Amino acid sequence: MSYLLSLLDKSPIDEGGTAVEALRATVRLAQRAEELGYHRFWVAEHHSMLNLASSAPETLIAYLLARTARIRVGSGGVMLQHYSAYKVAENFNLLASLAPGRVDLGVGKAPGGFPLSTRALQVGIDPAAKPDFAQQLSDINRYLAADPAQDGPHATPFPPSAPERFLLGASVESAQLAAAKGWRLVFAGQLNGDPENLRLTFEAYERMSGGRTPILALAAYAAEDAALARRAVGDLRIVKVFLTDGRSVNVGTEEQASEYARQAGVAIDRLESKVPSVLHGTAADVRSQLDDLSSRYGIGEFIIETPALASAERFASIERLAKERLSLAA
Template sequence: MPYALSLLDKSPVPEGATAAEALQRTVALAQRAEQLGYQRFWVAEHHGNPGLAGSAPEVLAAHILARTSRIRVGSGGVMLQHYSPFKVAEQFKLLAALAPGRVDLGVGKAPGGLPLSTRALQAVHDKTAKPDFAARFAELDAFLQNALPAAHPLAGAVAQPQPPSLPERYLLGGSPDSAALAARHGWNFTYAGHFNGDPANIERSLKVYREAAGRAPSLALYALVAPTQAQAERVVGALRVFKLHLPTGQTFNLPSEQAAAEFARQAGVSEYRLEETRPHVIAGSQSHVREQLDALAERYGIEEFVVDTPVTGFADRLASVELLAGAFDAVAA
């Protein structure tokens, strides 16, 4: 079945490089993705991490929109728990007015950083009246569509400007509950397969969304293409994810044991459980990765993949993006 390809970039800062260089490379990658025919280019939100330069996706997206002309650009995603839904609606309506028909608003539930960053982001929140994510999400949707209920405490506030068309809206999640929430508000749903690759959970979540929304979700995943299988596996290397289990029942995915221990320290937790996993990365030659994507599209009914290349080196990321596009060009030819 045919499907679209899109990219997610985290603006990694390789050892010896600067954040400015990392951001310049993200822009260059977006420009090359546009030339290669990718559907959309998303930038992520991470806080307090010197290895990732993208802390404000709305700012970076604006910069990329100004330096491209056709590709859709957006957030993958805004970590909504930190922000006023009204302000997020204003930001993305403004982007949609600047670049009509090219803006995506993706939102996520995760904190996107360690506890100290989260506390700093939420320092002015009213701790006695903090809404849950579903309530904040519903409020964002209402501000985008100028549809806040008359009984709402903020009724009458209108997020400006009014763009020619609203951003395309995506909820990024990894559970049936997130899929149901997206469908309930008429949003697109992107399953975060790069963080939760359990096939049974993917199947349940996508089924919930498809049955409730009547349309296909998209699937985000890790993939890397190299000239040979051996080269791809060598580039990916010993990629690991460390799932931190806190006594509260909360879980967080961290890139290393050290990052997990620092997260627990900042959270004031001395006892925790750490689960080391190897995330599923589709890594290999053009034909191998194409076969794997074809199989996933067939199995889950996917019409769009959002590909995250989980390496820091720009040359490897660029080569992977070019080779992946080339796999489809070769088939078309």
């Protein structure tokens, strides 16, 4: 069974480490991923997070493109609510002109941070004049069309081929929007691993996009043996905080939940702690789970996020999965 493997990295900062070291690790990881045959390498956008160093994916993408030669590099994703669609299109047309045929534009709807960073990012934006998410996707489509005859501003420079466009989501609504706007859907399975939701979302996208299959993003960790993998991921948790104004958001700890509520100026209604969905075991175990998902849903590509473990373990996991992938290819 053949499918592509790609990587998503958040540049986690090791305990006792620095952001400089985390970003250097991301660069080495991208270079090693290229050597191992991974298809894409994506970086995330998280704001005001002391444990994550990737806050500006466009900047990091430019550096990674310069330090690699073949692998596709992109955003997983740009948090579109903070930005002008025109500026996003300019950024990625410029990147695609620097590295033709290697740039991916992935966008998401989430804020990528807590309320204070969101407010700081959106200073000067008139909420009444701000386009909704669907309109921003349409605007990016228009700007990326690179048509000199088109009225209005042009997102120059025009690259020889436009960046590939991806919408990150985990709902039927996201599937419908991606299909309607002509964007490839990436189902964020690391955030919502519910099998029934995955099935319904995949079916909606395939039906509305003329048979295209979404890419599945998920968290996976391959260790030397299954017991080690269980111990490594056993303490991972996601805390969902429900606020009294009806909002809800996923965070990493109860302390982060309290801080989110403080910044939002709203009381916490309740908290729910759950174990995140992480494929784990030996490389053969993880491959077996990927095989099953590919067979069940017709998936042709997985984007794998390694949990925020120490850098050495993240490197070892992608090495093990790549070796298992070689036997898959054979």
